[in-house]
Amino acid sequence: MSIPFFAGVLNVAGILQIGGGIILCLQLWPGHAEAGYRWLALAYTPALTWLFAGLLSGLFSFAAGAVLTYLNGIHKNTLMLESRLSDIASCLKRSSDACQ
Numbered sequence: 001m002s003i004p005f006f007a008g009v010l011n012v013a014g015i016l017q018i019g020g021g022i023i024l025c026l027q028l029w030p031g032h033a034e035a036g037y038r039w040l041a042l043a044y045t046p047a048l049t050w051l052f053a054g055l056l057s058g059l060f061s062f063a064a065g066a067v068l069t070y071l072n073g074i075h076k077n078t079l080m081l082e083s084r085l086s087d088i089a090s091c092l093k094r095s096s097d098a099c100q
Contacts, residue, residue, distance in 0.1 A: 003072040007065035014061030021054010 028047040030039050 003068050007068045007072075010061045010065035010068070014058040014065070016058075017054050017061060018058035019054070021051050021058070024054065025051035 025047045028050060030043040030047070033039050
């Protein structure tokens with residue numbers, strides 16, 4: 001299992017979390033009030049809580065996947081740089097003019 005796989009898993013999890021938050025918000029949204037009545041703000045609290053919880057957890061999952069991808073890129077570039085530096089060092093030890 002590699003870093004891009006885990007980043008993909010986190011992205012899928014983020015989509016599911018946001019979708020779940022939206023679905024729970026729609027399920028908990030209060031219906032139409034009876035004639036002559038209106039809903040207080042407290043009636044919307046559970047629906048909006050699930051909406052924002054789903055959005056925030058999904059965005060955190062996206063961010064974690066992006067961080068993993070970014071750190072994987074740094075790791076790959078560092079390995080390439082170390083490889084190139086070791087080639088240069090071995091070339092300098094031989095003091096060859098063929099080094100480039």
